[in-house]
Amino acid sequence: xxxxxxxxxxxxxxxxxxxxxxxxxxxxxxxxxxxxxxxxxxxxxxxxxxxxxxxxxxxxxxxxxxxxxxxxxxxxxxxxxxxxxxxxxxxxxxxxxxxxxxxxxxxxxxxxxxxxxxxxxxxxxxxxxxxxxxxxxxxxxxxxxxxxxxxxxxxxxxxxxxxxxx
Numbered sequence: 001x002x003x004x005x006x007x008x009x010x011x012x013x014x015x016x017x018x019x020x021x022x023x024x025x026x027x028x029x030x031x032x033x034x035x036x037x038x039x040x041x042x043x044x045x046x047x048x049x050x051x052x053x054x055x056x057x058x059x060x061x062x063x064x065x066x067x068x069x070x071x072x073x074x075x076x077x078x079x080x081x082x083x084x085x086x087x088x089x090x091x092x093x094x095x096x097x098x099x100x101x102x103x104x105x106x107x108x109x110x111x112x113x114x115x116x117x118x119x120x121x122x123x124x125x126x127x128x129x130x131x132x133x134x135x136x137x138x139x140x141x142x143x144x145x146x147x148x149x150x151x152x153x154x155x156x157x158x159x160x161x162x163x164x165x166x
Contacts, residue, residue, distance in 0.1 A: 012061075028072075030043060066100070
């Protein structure tokens with residue numbers, strides 16, 4: 001709003017640029033998995049496939065583009081080694097969660113990558129999963145505080161006593 005005001009073109013342009021960035025991330029992740037023209041084909045398929053057109057042209061679906069981008073960035077970073085890449089991947093995962101909860105899929109993709117692509121042991125993969133679980137725990141707490149969720153478990157009698165419908 002600060003940059004574009006009431007100009008819808010700017011919002012659509014931003015969505016297209018986010019889709020282009022996501023396409024580049026698909027290409028980068030593809031380079032770690034595929035050889036030859038495979039990564040370029042994967043990126044082109046992602047870019048042109050009609051299944052993702054709503055997220056690109058519908059301005060209110062920006063959360064989908066952001067969650068996809070942050071999740072892809074997290075996967076790309078977490079697939080590498082080194083503390084800087086791991087921290088960047090964790091930050092991207094957290095940003096993806098804050099964009100849309102579908103970013104939780106990284107919790108399945110990262111360990112699968114570790115085991116099947118990087119050929120890490122289950123123990124090593126489990127150790128690498130712990131920081132992701134810590135991010136999820138922090139997200140749950142922040143989300144609960146923001147939504148003012150009560151963590152106490154009420155007994156049925158307490159609920160009935162308060163007059164709430166079960």
